[in-house]
Amino acid sequence: MLQLENITVRFGGLTAVNDVSLAIGSADVIGLVGANGAGKTTLFNAISGLVRPTSGRILFNGQDVLRAPMYQRARMGIGRTFQIPQPMHELTVRQNLLVAQRFGTGSVNHKRLDEILEFTSLAAKADADAATGLALTELKALEVAKALATNPKLLLLDEVLAGLETHGKRRFMHMLKDLHQQFGVSIVIIEHDIETISNLCQRVAVLNFGQMIAEGTPAEVFANPAVMESYTGAAHA
Template sequence: MTAAQGDHSQVGSGLQAAPLLEARHIRVQFGGNVAVHDISLSVRPGEIVGLIGPNGAGKTTLFNALSGFVRPAGGQVLFEGKDITRLSPQARARLGMARTFQVERPFEDLSVLENVMVASFLHHRGHKAEDLAYSVLERVGLADRATQPAAELNLARRRRLELAKALALEPRLLFLDEVIAGLNPPAQAEMILLIQQLADSGLAIIMVEHIMQVIMTLSNHVVCMAFGELLAEGDPVSVANHPDVIRAYLGEDDD
């Protein structure tokens, strides 16, 4: 494992601010199987928190618990200090949280713009919804594809559309679920730049990503899980060099 990380300790303007989202002692259980055990983390405006860990570590489950798609068996999720542990994903979206999904699911027959408008209608109507959707497409570099059916987009553009749909909710906190893995190197570089720009604009970001180099490049803070538990956390360099993290990754044969 190599870490080609820069110094992001001062990136963004809000890193000294109070946490936007705070998770305390999250526990998620599926029957007798404890998928997430006692995980705590927080993210501030402008900060990128990277969530890593071997397959089955519980990353997606934690993600789902934070974004409201899974109900934790224990612990608390706070947004701006308010307990949102029991709120639905829709209610969280209204507060300013949005997420992407690992498997993009656009409405294939709708245009790229219409797909984004489905999300922008949450806060706006008519022309305002359309204007917002268009400006989000410009932000992710898809404006020239606005009228194209989503079905015609290649993987890199489908990922951007997935991101655009989340941004159209005008979030302050963004969950990114493996938006980079599987892209070719130029598309990866573009997506990395875009994510950094989003953080620099003040968005708080929590991202799950399998490509260690990407996490190390982008994250201000890294949380590493294994078997549902916290293995290590801290700045990218110290986590990448943590003996338990190295051991956990060396033990993998498929990444």
Template structure:
């Protein structure tokens, strides 16, 4: 479904991504981990179209989509959330989903909007101001809802659990698992909590200094000496 071929991203003299190649299969859940500054969000920005790499390819459904505009990538099926929730100000929760849906699909399907609101337990907050009336957990759910409104084939979740306490993380993960099972979509997820990402993901990719240093089942990856060293040695701030 999603294949990255030899992606390199340079900012002046800094190489944020170096020859990154990986794939995400249909209906697969893959975790992306690595120290701060490893290039994880930069990689998501390249996939979603917010950043242009110096070289390489982004293949989605067998098409090179690297030069496709943001709306086109959304309409192909690439959905994205952000670490810091970005509700559209002065719009209700429902209106946030409607705007996202129109951008991502070119039309509005109110039945689908209602389905998403219900699925994410946001129906009771559908008519409140999204920027001022939601809890952190609800804001996170709204981020996922906006991405779901575009009818994605793959969801890029950028630290969607950040800031939630342990119980909140567990409950949110249950929702994500139900979402994955119900809609049969792939999930590519950045997460710092090793236990959480291990329990949720079928595969783990580890990014360090812009390079993939491990890719495989969680039990193998987190016992890899190279991965252990990247988490315990050096300054990656």
């Protein structure tokens, strides 16, 4: 589905992503891990169109989307969340989904919005002010709901579990598993919690200072001493 070929992203003299290649299939659930500043979110930004890579190619279903704007990538099926929830102020939860759906599909499907509200347990808050009427777990669910409203084939989840307590995190993780099955989307998730990644993901890719240093099953990757050093920062202690 998605093929990253030698992606490099530079900001002036800083190389945030360095020659990264990764293949994501139509049924994959992949964890993207690494220490803070490893380049994970920058890679998501490159895939979704928020930043343009300095070099490399991004193929989505065989089509080169490197120069495609963000809305075109969304309408092709690339959806994403952001690490810090970004509800649209002065709009209700349902209106937030409506705007996201128009952006990502160019049309409105109220039945699908109702399904998404039910799935993300936000139906009871559909008419609440999205910026002021939701708890943290609900704000995280709204991020996922907005991404689902764009009708994605590939979903990029940027630390959607961050800040949640243990019970909330596990409940959210089960929702993501159901999401993969019910909506038939591939998922790439940035997450620091090794237990979550191991339980949720089939494969794990590891970034360190912008470079891909390992890829494999969770058991393979987290047994690699070099990965653990880069992931925990032990090599720089």
